[in-house]
Amino acid sequence: MKVLLIGSGGREHALAVALNADPVLEELHVAPGNSGIAAIALCHAIDTDDNAAVIALAESLGIELVVIGPEKPLVQGLADDLRKAGFPVFGPSQVAAQIEGSKDFAKKVMSDAGVPTAHSFTCTSREEIEHALDAFGAPYVVKHDGLAAGKGVVVTSDRDEALAHALLSPRVVIEEFLDGPEVSLFGISDGKNILAMQPAQDFKRAFDGDLGPNTGGMGAYSPLPWAPDEIMEETLEQVLKPTIAEMAARGTPFVGLLYAGLALTNNGIRVIEFNARFGDPETQVLLPRLKTPLASLLLKAATRDLKDHPPLEWSADSAVTVVLASEGYPTSPVVGEPIMGINPVDGTYVFHAGTTLDNGILKSAGGRVLAVTGLGSDLTDARDKAYRVISGITLHGSHYRSDIALNASIAEKGN
Numbered sequence: 001m002k003v004l005l006i007g008s009g010g011r012e013h014a015l016a017v018a019l020n021a022d023p024v025l026e027e028l029h030v031a032p033g034n035s036g037i038a039a040i041a042l043c044h045a046i047d048t049d050d051n052a053a054v055i056a057l058a059e060s061l062g063i064e065l066v067v068i069g070p071e072k073p074l075v076q077g078l079a080d081d082l083r084k085a086g087f088p089v090f091g092p093s094q095v096a097a098q099i100e101g102s103k104d105f106a107k108k109v110m111s112d113a114g115v116p117t118a119h120s121f122t123c124t125s126r127e128e129i130e131h132a133l134d135a136f137g138a139p140y141v142v143k144h145d146g147l148a149a150g151k152g153v154v155v156t157s158d159r160d161e162a163l164a165h166a167l168l169s170p171r172v173v174i175e176e177f178l179d180g181p182e183v184s185l186f187g188i189s190d191g192k193n194i195l196a197m198q199p200a201q202d203f204k205r206a207f208d209g210d211l212g213p214n215t216g217g218m219g220a221y222s223p224l225p226w227a228p229d230e231i232m233e234e235t236l237e238q239v240l241k242p243t244i245a246e247m248a249a250r251g252t253p254f255v256g257l258l259y260a261g262l263a264l265t266n267n268g269i270r271v272i273e274f275n276a277r278f279g280d281p282e283t284q285v286l287l288p289r290l291k292t293p294l295a296s297l298l299l300k301a302a303t304r305d306l307k308d309h310p311p312l313e314w315s316a317d318s319a320v321t322v323v324l325a326s327e328g329y330p331t332s333p334v335v336g337e338p339i340m341g342i343n344p345v346d347g348t349y350v351f352h353a354g355t356t357l358d359n360g361i362l363k364s365a366g367g368r369v370l371a372v373t374g375l376g377s378d379l380t381d382a383r384d385k386a387y388r389v390i391s392g393i394t395l396h397g398s399h400y401r402s403d404i405a406l407n408a409s410i411a412e413k414g415n
């Protein structure tokens with residue numbers, strides 16, 4: 001099979017490794033890719049915001065499956081245009097991607113589907129905003145309606161700050177604060193049927209102890225030894241299946257990866273957010289453990305053929321991913337610094353996110369630069385491997401969290 005993967009981050013590097021490992025794969029093409037991906041696939045430096053350019057590339061290469069990594073091309077209708085041109089695509093249509101692109105849309109789908117989530121108000125005036133803030137009380141949760149590259153959500157006990165953030169956007173969702181550990185749980189959907197992946201936990205804050213600003217994600221681990229055994233089954237029945245059924249009933253089936261960001265509250269599972277694509281860095285922690293061949297699986301989803309698919313198969317290993325970020329990330333990342341000392345050992349992967357080759361020298365080119373995944377017999381073992389590799393990497397001014405999966409690994413040892 002000839003596959004074209006769209007994207008250029010650590011998520012796409014992990015997808016590329018897993019796609020390559022499927023024996024059906026004959027050629028893997030990536031647009032635009034990055035310098036890590038270029039070592040294992042053919043990269044094409046096209047503008048992936050230009051749908052016509054992507055279609056022309058897919059036609060010239062005789063592509064049999066397109067996998068779309070990031071949300072931006074999905075929200076720009078790349079999947080629709082590729083389907084119209086006759087290509088099987090793993091990734092939702094423009095309308096279905098609104099489940100990530102509009103918080104208000106996602107809330108309406110959840111309400112119609114009976115999916116448990118925080119109570120909320122959608123507000124378009126100062127009066128409505130103030131009413132909603134006072135109805136819920138502190139801590140306040142304010143979400144801008146559109147795609148905001150991680151900057152749209154503010155959670156604060158300061159009413160003035162909540163109000164100021166709300167007034168920055170013409171349309172905001174204000175909702176009840178959900179208390180409980182957060183879990184990312186993904187489903188692979190063909191529009192009608194959906195298969196749950198194992199849960200992962202993401203670390204969103206920049207610094208140890210969950211301090212500092214929100215980021216795209218500084219690390220992740222999977223599986224979650226502390227999570228209830230039923231979490232996959234419950235999320236499948238209460239969240240993933242009803243959402244897919246609702247999207248199909250609306251005539252806008254969701255074909256692709258449905259990312260459920262969950263809070264495990266005392267009252268049960270609640271959806272914090274949906275995304276319309278694989279998470280980053282959750283993908284880097286999940287895919288090295290997935291035994292089901294990925295290219296065949298995503299083709300079955302893209303061709304609406306998951307009906308009789310058995311549940312996904314996973315290795316018994318634990319995995320821990322730690323992200324190496326540039327100096328100044330997430331506020332103002334410094335790029336263009338040389339990277340040295342990348343020496344993966346057995347049971348580890350170094351995924352490239354923001355890197356570039358400059359006259360043969362590997363340099364940083366983004367906020368999140370690398371993601372190192374370690375696999376082990378338990379979280380302690382996986383952590384040891386990931387940290388052994390990341391601590392050998394030199395990149396001036398860079399930082400990484402030292403506490404990814406730390407508490408979970410201590411709790412696991414104690415059991």
Ligand code: AMP
Pocket residue numbers: 118141143150153155175176177178179182204261272273
């Ligand atoms: P989002 O962009 O929707 O992922 O939100 C970013 C982060 O804000 C989430 O990962 C949560 O940590 C937090 N958050 C969002 N909604 C809520 C909520 N209703 N209650 C508590 N925390 C929330």
Ligand code: GLY
Pocket residue numbers: 202216217275278279280281282
């Ligand atoms: N790790 C969070 C995200 O991918 O949105």
